[in-house]
Amino acid sequence: MGDGAKLSVGFLGLGIMGEAMARNLLKSGLFASVTVWNRTLSKCQALVGEGAKSAETPAAVVGSCDVTFAMLADPDAALAAVFGDNGVLAGITPGKGYVDMSTVDEATSTRIGEAVTAKGGKFVEGPVSGSKKPAIDGQLIIMGAGDKELYDLVQPAFDVMGKKSFYLGSTGAAARMKLVVNMVMGAMMGAFCEGMALADKAGLEQSALLEILGLGAMANPMFALKGPAIMARNYPPAFPLKHQQKDLRLALALGDSLGQPLPVAAAANEVYKAARGAGKGDEDFAAVYEATVNKK
Ligand SMILES: NC(=O)C1=CN([C@@H]2O[C@H](COP(=O)(O)OP(=O)(O)OC[C@H]3O[C@@H](n4cnc5c(N)ncnc54)[C@H](OP(=O)(O)O)[C@@H]3O)[C@@H](O)[C@H]2O)C=CC1
Numbered sequence: 001m002g003d004g005a006k007l008s009v010g011f012l013g014l015g016i017m018g019e020a021m022a023r024n025l026l027k028s029g030l031f032a033s034v035t036v037w038n039r040t041l042s043k044c045q046a047l048v049g050e051g052a053k054s055a056e057t058p059a060a061v062v063g064s065c066d067v068t069f070a071m072l073a074d075p076d077a078a079l080a081a082v083f084g085d086n087g088v089l090a091g092i093t094p095g096k097g098y099v100d101m102s103t104v105d106e107a108t109s110t111r112i113g114e115a116v117t118a119k120g121g122k123f124v125e126g127p128v129s130g131s132k133k134p135a136i137d138g139q140l141i142i143m144g145a146g147d148k149e150l151y152d153l154v155q156p157a158f159d160v161m162g163k164k165s166f167y168l169g170s171t172g173a174a175a176r177m178k179l180v181v182n183m184v185m186g187a188m189m190g191a192f193c194e195g196m197a198l199a200d201k202a203g204l205e206q207s208a209l210l211e212i213l214g215l216g217a218m219a220n221p222m223f224a225l226k227g228p229a230i231m232a233r234n235y236p237p238a239f240p241l242k243h244q245q246k247d248l249r250l251a252l253a254l255g256d257s258l259g260q261p262l263p264v265a266a267a268a269n270e271v272y273k274a275a276r277g278a279g280k281g282d283e284d285f286a287a288v289y290e291a292t293v294n295k296k
């Protein structure tokens with residue numbers, strides 16, 4: 001690995017993000033091969049049709065690749081892919097790289113990193129900012145931490161998947177940074193939805209609120225992107241609400257462990273929990289609006 005020959009790369013997890021990211025690796029032509037795996041194996045078919053290989057287990061992917069990337073739902077999924085039967089660990093041999101780009105907490109990432117390195121492998125965590133469209137466009141923002149040699153080795157892959165990557169230090173730093181970023185995002189979206197609900201109740205046009213917000217210091221792409229979906233009350237998933245609530249839960253646990261008060265995020269988390277409880281978990285996180293609307 002790293003001797004100038006093209007790397008063979010693997011990808012575990014072909015959800016909203018993973019499929020687009022793996023497709024960009026494949027389309028780049030930079031890699032000797034791209035081998036994919038997904039728990040629901042049928043989801044590999046589209047990429048296989050475009051030239052990827054597929055394998056039946058994470059171990060088989062890792063066994064046949066120099067470096068394997070993963071983009072999995074949550075800590076349970078990330079741990080299952082590594083420690084489960086025929087998981088990543090069963091395929092790791094000295095020198096192989098594993099790059100987990102899922103949004104998880106530091107404890108999960110550390111446990112995975114220690115297990116991979118105990119078998120002679122190298123580990124990087126690489127959670128991302130940016131949603132479905134930036135994933136398709138190769139415009140993600142990648143937060144990396146862990147083995148610096150592996151981070152440098154996979155820079156071309158990060159350049160294909162993202163517009164900028166940051167090396168933040170030892171394993172755990174990127175997991176923590178990603179949770180802070182998504183805590184801010186979740187709270188912002190909660191406040192925005194309350195504003196949209198209040199505007200409506202107060203007899204104001206939500207489109208006018210959007211325009212006014214967009215012209216001032218609070219202008220941001222998220223309000224501009226999600227505002228129309230909220231007005232239409234239609235939330236096709238780009239970032240599923242269940243993942244945003246997971247990220248708030250993990251950020252609050254980080255705050256707890258450090259004694260950092262997070263009252264705004266805690267309140268936002270309750271609204272996402274209510275939306276999740278109302279069956280909105282698989283819709284886009286903008287569906288948190290539905291939990292802010294007073295139905296009376
Ligand atoms: N969507 C977004 O905008 C963004 C998401 N993220 C993060 O990226 C990760 C993936 O997100 P996204 O693609 O949206 O999620 P999806 O829900 O679309 O995909 C989740 C993936 O995880 C797999 N999975 C779930 N549970 C398990 C398990 N127990 N064992 C093995 N595989 C499992 C799913 O497999 P199967 O198909 O079989 O269900 C699927 O491949 C999450 O951590 C999310 O927080 C980060 C930035 C943006």
Ligand SMILES: O=CCCC(=O)O
Nearest residue numbers: 103129130131182239
């Ligand atoms: O974790 C998801 C982040 C979504 C985004 O950055 O738009």
